[in-house]
Each structure stands twice: as C-alpha cells, then as structure tokens.
Amino acid sequence: MSDFFNTLLYPIKLGEAWVMYAWHWLFETLGLRGGWSGWAWALSIVGLTVVVRLLLIPLFVKQIHSSRKMQLIQPEMQKIQKRYKGKRDPESQKAQQAEIMDLYRRTGTNPFSSCLPILIQSPFFFALFQLLNNLRAQAEGKAQAIGPITNQLASTIESSTLFGAKLSDHFLGSTVSNTKILTAVLIVLMSATTFITQHQLMRKNMPESVLDNPFAKQQKVLLYLMPIFFAISGVNFPIGVLVYWLTTNLWTMGQQFYVIRNMPAPGSAAERALRERKQRRGQTMKELIVPGLGPDANSDAVVDAAVEDDKPRQRTQPKGKKRAKNTPTKGRR
Numbered sequence: 351m352s353d354f355f356n357t358l359l360y361p362i363k364l365g366e367a368w369v370m371y372a373w374h375w376l377f378e379t380l381g382l383r384g385g386w387s388g389w390a391w392a393l394s395i396v397g398l399t400v401v402v403r404l405l406l407i408p409l410f411v412k413q414i415h416s417s418r419k420m421q422l423i424q425p426e427m428q429k430i431q432k433r434y435k436g437k438r439d440p441e442s443q444k445a446q447q448a449e450i451m452d453l454y455r456r457t458g459t460n461p462f463s464s465c466l467p468i469l470i471q472s473p474f475f476f477a478l479f480q481l482l483n484n485l486r487a488q489a490e491g492k493a494q495a496i497g498p499i500t501n502q503l504a505s506t507i508e509s510s511t512l513f514g515a516k517l518s519d520h521f522l523g524s525t526v527s528n529t530k531i532l533t534a535v536l537i538v539l540m541s542a543t544t545f546i547t548q549h550q551l552m553r554k555n556m557p558e559s560v561l562d563n564p565f566a567k568q569q570k571v572l573l574y575l576m577p578i579f580f581a582i583s584g585v586n587f588p589i590g591v592l593v594y595w596l597t598t599n600l601w602t603m604g605q606q607f608y609v610i611r612n613m614p615a616p617g618s619a620a621e622r623a624l625r626e627r628k629q630r631r632g633q634t635m636k637e638l639i640v641p642g643l644g645p646d647a648n649s650d651a652v653v654d655a656a657v658e659d660d661k662p663r664q665r666t667q668p669k670g671k672k673r674a675k676n677t678p679t680k681g682r683r
Contacts, residue, residue: 373397517590541577543599
C-alpha cells in the first residue's frame, strides 16, 4: 500500500521538485547564496505554495459559491427537518432525503464542493512531506534523485539552515533548541491564522438568520478544533512542510478577506458594511436571487450598478373625480 501511495504521488513530487528548483535558481540569482541558502530554499517552498494556490483559484471560487449556498439554504433545510422530526420509519426518511435532494437541485447546491480545495491540496501537501523527508536519505545515498534534486543537491539542501534549523527537521525528532523554537513559532502562527480565517468567515460573512442552525454550530466547533489539530499534528512535520502550511494559511486568509470585503453574503455584517461604503460613494447594491430560493450570495461579483430603488421617489398626487373628468382626453375635440 505504501509503495502504491508513493508511486501515485511521484508525478506531483517531480513537479514540486522542478518548481522548487526554479524558484531557488531565481533567489540564488538575486543573491541568496552561501549563508543565505536556507532562506533561498525556504522561499522556494513559499513560491511553490503560491504556484499551487494560483492553480486552485477556480476551485476556491467554486468553494465560496457552494459555502454561501449551504449557508442560505439552512432555514429551508431546518423546515424540512422539523417536518419529519420524530419520524423514524423508512418511508419518512426516504421522503426527507428526497426533499433535501430536491432543495439541492433547485438551488444548484453541492454539499461536497466546499471540500474540493482541501481534497485537491492534500496530495501536494503529502508529496512535499515525502520530498523533504527524503532529503536526508538522498544526501546519504540511500534514495534516488527526484528530478533536478540530485543526491548532491539534496546534501546541499540538507546542510542549509533557517534560523539554525534544517528544513527537514521536525520538533519530535530533533534535540536542537533552534529547531524546537522555530517549529513552535510556526505551529502557533499556523493555529492563529486558521482561527482568524474561520472567525472572520463566521462573524462577518454569515447572515444572522443562519447563525443558530446546526451548520453554523458545526463551524463554531471547527473554529476551536482546527488550531488544536494543527498544534498536535505540527510536531510531526518537517519545518519545510510547516512553511508550506503557514504560507497557504496566509494566502487563504488574505483571499478570504478580499472576498468577504468585496463579495459578501447577503444579510451578513460584511454586506451591510459594503452597502454603507457604496452609499457613501453614491452607489447601491442590486439584490441577487437564487433560482427556487430567493436572496443568494452565489454571484460572480457584487453588482456595482446604481439602482433606482434606493432613490427617493416623488409622491404621486391623487386626483379627485371632478379633476379627472375635467382632464382633456388626448385626441378629443
């Protein structure tokens, strides 16, 4: 099974090796060589992360659309669940599932789309884990070269340090204090960025109508569990992988901040803030509708066009019967 997994990840490892090599060449050309070699390789991992996240932008957009739809259909979902509450017979369960699937179909919602970026990113993450874990074996001549990372180059990478710690070192497998300190700092930063990302999503971009439903409660649990998960699992990962993880967290946080600020979910605090900003600029927001549901955040962009609804309308003066009679009719002689 392990050999099959390694074979499956090899094309990704090969691609990552070439991307890291290309970034390292660039940073080395810019002068990061000699004692700065560790920084050059660390920044190469950052560059690799940027390339991966750029490739995942279409999936990220799809994830946002799916997450917003899932938020907005929660009231409808609760109505269906209340209708079948306490009914455990197979027919009722089957009818409930049919109504839920019909709700997904009418609103174009896919509950699994929000997981796509994480699932797609996982092979890149594990491939990098293997690539960095393999450096020591390559340096000792116990493993084969991976693309441009020959055994000699692996030895160079292995001997380079970042704040006195090697990129292939991890917290549990090292007795060097620099390694433990750097690893601990990276884990804390990873946990903090994860918490901030989830917190801004829940507090700013979720409508008040869905904050008390089971979906929102599940998100609240994840808000506190994910940083703990990073803290527990991070001690087993090489520093290079932690650099990759922290970089992707920072990317996600910045990307999400931009989306929440410019394309907020209707009914959320972020939408009210955007509406206020637009009104100060003399603009308004057009209501967006999801087929079969109503207001929806699944828009490709917030509509900036001015809408006449927000402008004060002139009141029409009612006419009395006598005035209406005396009004000349067009064409009457």
